[in-house]
Amino acid sequence: MRGDEVDSGRLRRLGLLASALAGRALQVAPSERGEPAWTDGRMVFVDADTSMRDQLEALAVQASLLAAGSLEPDVVRRLMRRPALAKRYLAVEGHRALAANVHLLPLPLRSLIDCNVAARGDSPAASLAAALSREAIADPPDNFGAIRARHLLASNDRGGASATTREHVPRRQCNQMLVGVEEDENHDVGTAADSFSSSAGGGGALGRLLQRMLSMVRPLDGGGPPGADAPTHRRRAGTRGGNNTTFSTRMAGTMEEAAIEGRGTKYPEWDVHRQRYRQDWCTVQEVEPRPKGGTSLSVSDPFGLRRSLSRLGTGLDSCHRQVQGDDIDIDAAVEARVDVMAGSAPDEAVYVDSLRRRRDLSVLVLLDISGSVAEPGATGKTVHEHQRAAAAALTVALHELGDRVALYAFHSQGRSAVHLVPVKRFDDDLDTLVMRRLRGLVPGAYSRLGAAIRHGAAVLEERGGTSRRLLAVLSDGLAYDHGYERVYGAADARRALAEARRHGTGCLCLSIGACADAEALRRVFGSAAHAAILRPEQLRQVIGPLFRSALRSAEVRRR
Amino acid sequence: MNSAVSATRASRPYYVPIGNEEHVFKAAFRQALSVVLKGPTGCGKTRFVEAMAYDLDRPLITVACHDDLTTADLVGRFLLRGGETEWVDGPLTRAVREGAICYLDEVVEARQDTTVVIHPLADHRRQLPIERLGVTLDAALGFCLVVSYNPGYQSVLKDLKDSTRQRMVAIEFGFPPADVEEKIVAHETGIDHDSAAALVRFGQAIRRLDTAGLREVASTRVLIAAGRLVAGGLSPREAARAAVVGPLTDDSTVTSGLVEMINVYLTDQATR
Numbered sequence: 001m002r003g004d005e006v007d008s009g010r011l012r013r014l015g016l017l018a019s020a021l022a023g024r025a026l027q028v029a030p031s032e033r034g035e036p037a038w039t040d041g042r043m044v045f046v047d048a049d050t051s052m053r054d055q056l057e058a059l060a061v062q063a064s065l066l067a068a069g070s071l072e073p074d075v076v077r078r079l080m081r082r083p084a085l086a087k088r089y090l091a092v093e094g095h096r097a098l099a100a101n102v103h104l105l106p107l108p109l110r111s112l113i114d115c116n117v118a119a120r121g122d123s124p125a126a127s128l129a130a131a132l133s134r135e136a137i138a139d140p141p142d143n144f145g146a147i148r149a150r151h152l153l154a155s156n157d158r159g160g161a162s163a164t165t166r167e168h169v170p171r172r173q174c175n176q177m178l179v180g181v182e183e184d185e186n187h188d189v190g191t192a193a194d195s196f197s198s199s200a201g202g203g204g205a206l207g208r209l210l211q212r213m214l215s216m217v218r219p220l221d222g223g224g225p226p227g228a229d230a231p232t233h234r235r236r237a238g239t240r241g242g243n244n245t246t247f248s249t250r251m252a253g254t255m256e257e258a259a260i261e262g263r264g265t266k267y268p269e270w271d272v273h274r275q276r277y278r279q280d281w282c283t284v285q286e287v288e289p290r291p292k293g294g295t296s297l298s299v300s301d302p303f304g305l306r307r308s309l310s311r312l313g314t315g316l317d318s319c320h321r322q323v324q325g326d327d328i329d330i331d332a333a334v335e336a337r338v339d340v341m342a343g344s345a346p347d348e349a350v351y352v353d354s355l356r357r358r359r360d361l362s363v364l365v366l367l368d369i370s371g372s373v374a375e376p377g378a379t380g381k382t383v384h385e386h387q388r389a390a391a392a393a394l395t396v397a398l399h400e401l402g403d404r405v406a407l408y409a410f411h412s413q414g415r416s417a418v419h420l421v422p423v424k425r426f427d428d429d430l431d432t433l434v435m436r437r438l439r440g441l442v443p444g445a446y447s448r449l450g451a452a453i454r455h456g457a458a459v460l461e462e463r464g465g466t467s468r469r470l471l472a473v474l475s476d477g478l479a480y481d482h483g484y485e486r487v488y489g490a491a492d493a494r495r496a497l498a499e500a501r502r503h504g505t506g507c508l509c510l511s512i513g514a515c516a517d518a519e520a521l522r523r524v525f526g527s528a529a530h531a532a533i534l535r536p537e538q539l540r541q542v543i544g545p546l547f548r549s550a551l552r553s554a555e556v557r558r559r
Numbered sequence: 560m561n562s563a564v565s566a567t568r569a570s571r572p573y574y575v576p577i578g579n580e581e582h583v584f585k586a587a588f589r590q591a592l593s594v595v596l597k598g599p600t601g602c603g604k605t606r607f608v609e610a611m612a613y614d615l616d617r618p619l620i621t622v623a624c625h626d627d628l629t630t631a632d633l634v635g636r637f638l639l640r641g642g643e644t645e646w647v648d649g650p651l652t653r654a655v656r657e658g659a660i661c662y663l664d665e666v667v668e669a670r671q672d673t674t675v676v677i678h679p680l681a682d683h684r685r686q687l688p689i690e691r692l693g694v695t696l697d698a699a700l701g702f703c704l705v706v707s708y709n710p711g712y713q714s715v716l717k718d719l720k721d722s723t724r725q726r727m728v729a730i731e732f733g734f735p736p737a738d739v740e741e742k743i744v745a746h747e748t749g750i751d752h753d754s755a756a757a758l759v760r761f762g763q764a765i766r767r768l769d770t771a772g773l774r775e776v777a778s779t780r781v782l783i784a785a786g787r788l789v790a791g792g793l794s795p796r797e798a799a800r801a802a803v804v805g806p807l808t809d810d811s812t813v814t815s816g817l818v819e820m821i822n823v824y825l826t827d828q829a830t831r
Contacts, residue, residue, distance in 0.1 A: 016816030017823060020764035056823060103737050104764050106824045107757065318627040330636060337639050 037145030325353030598732025601778025658701030
């Protein structure tokens, strides 16, 4: 077993090489024993038991196939359920792909290429034509592995999911999410069954690791007719992005006791249709949260946020005209001399000192707990669970860095009952009670995003007490309430964010695990820094740039 | 002062043109236009300017920009000499007076209020107002303003103002194609062609990895450093580990992946 783990560790390290050869992110994993190497477009599976050299060759072939466009869906579709054809195609196209990639191949691997075969085609289509013809084509060497049309198409159908997360704003669309794939019995080439689940999902440490690494792991639900040409899949986005969105009408637990008219703060709302504000339109009430007993959420910076956040706004600043410092401020020194010459008392502060800037930052995290976040997101868990984990991680990380943090949750039931639940106020201690309150949040009702943002910004300005202020909105980007329909709500939310920015509060918006597409998010969040990620683990990659961008936008306005 | 004047050298700095960048630069120079050089770090921007200064026979004044660069650092200030204040030109003023090429390296690092002083110089006016002296200098013939920046680097935080960008002619730089890069590495380091080719192939492979957790890819400069270590007696693998992997990443997973790539691409025998 230990040997296996060592092997799989090495294979995993080969991922970089594979990505380089393929020109896109690829991971390498061991395949079933004795099974030829194959790829699904995101992972390359090679036999861990063969020699290093064989593995490299297999890797080079599979990665080159991906790089040369040999495994594009239109070609692969024709190889579906035709193992003999796929083999002939691989024999020709493998050499062509290697030849096309020759400038990248390490010297020892170049001997793989058979120039005569490579010359047969100059494109995947030509190779396919050659494979379809009656010409005699020698079987590909064993190291070439196999082409598995079905797996390629299946992973291809997952659309942009293979795009790796780039920094800043990954505008990834995930509305073609593949939720379940039937296992049908035909493998195009190769004999072992159920290779995806066994190599990625099973297999000890590596399997678990892969499950964590893949942004989505397909559950094998076993249903559906065997032999279907394309994997059947359900589309998640319809429940969320389309017009026929369903909302939970379940009342939140805290709703009834606070639905008392007369108290609360009134906020205006932007009417996009009439292009003016409706004064005192929404009533925002702060509703005491109900802590939930039991184990508190354990948060000790699980996503490694502290490191990316600690770098924010702490650069060294050179301060001129200091009484002491490590360099002479020449302008000040000259003035001092001139003063002396002129007979007046000089200012002795003539040094430049490097001082570490204090962050002086307060952050208010606004958590969406409307009914829509109670739906399961792209990864199985509900959006609420993801957002809650992210909110907790953010709060803890910022708190530990010495910033002032508050965490408010919000939902609404019409304009007179916009409820903000202060999970942690600025002056509250960050203790288990906060975590229990956070656990006690029950998603329900709607989200009047604009009013929540206005209240959050107001609280921040009033009680933040620092020169830099940040409002972090965790939401699925769905602004909807009574009389607050899609277009109107998005416009109001955008407006509210712009107002906050104008008052020097930076805004950033995060959507975690929701299937809202990039376009919808942009409609709601406008020019505010926003990102959509699939799971909270990815927070670390986007949080630094997001915070920086938000802080910067606020700083620009303030000047 | 953080500027350097390079005297005209005896031989042309080694620069291999990849596209039409030399023609564009020389045309812009003749038409008295300012130039912005865009490209990743270590792809030859500075070397290009040096070569152009040599070809055009102008002195080159280089200013490395940093975020505490003040207008006075560029334009000049009064200093004390023997009880009198005396005006001392900054590098930009000197270039304007002498008709030199003034090269502001990594201009985005400078604060935006500082870069604004180049505006009147960069457009048709070609003037440098010096308010402390109360004079406005007209740029001498042969003055050329060149700025460089790396668009990928810290792009969220720093960017050139549009008003600055639009006063310039842009030349984009990328890494040279493999055969040219081989020539460059071989020339700069003195290692033989095969070793250079292996290093370059490794570098090109890394460049395909722009998503794998590397902030920057292996630049030509990094490959040259590796080549020089090889020339200094290290084996290619050791050299690449020290000069390529170490500078590129601190992440242990990425490091082990890169080491695995090195083992595939490079040999373990020192050439000398």
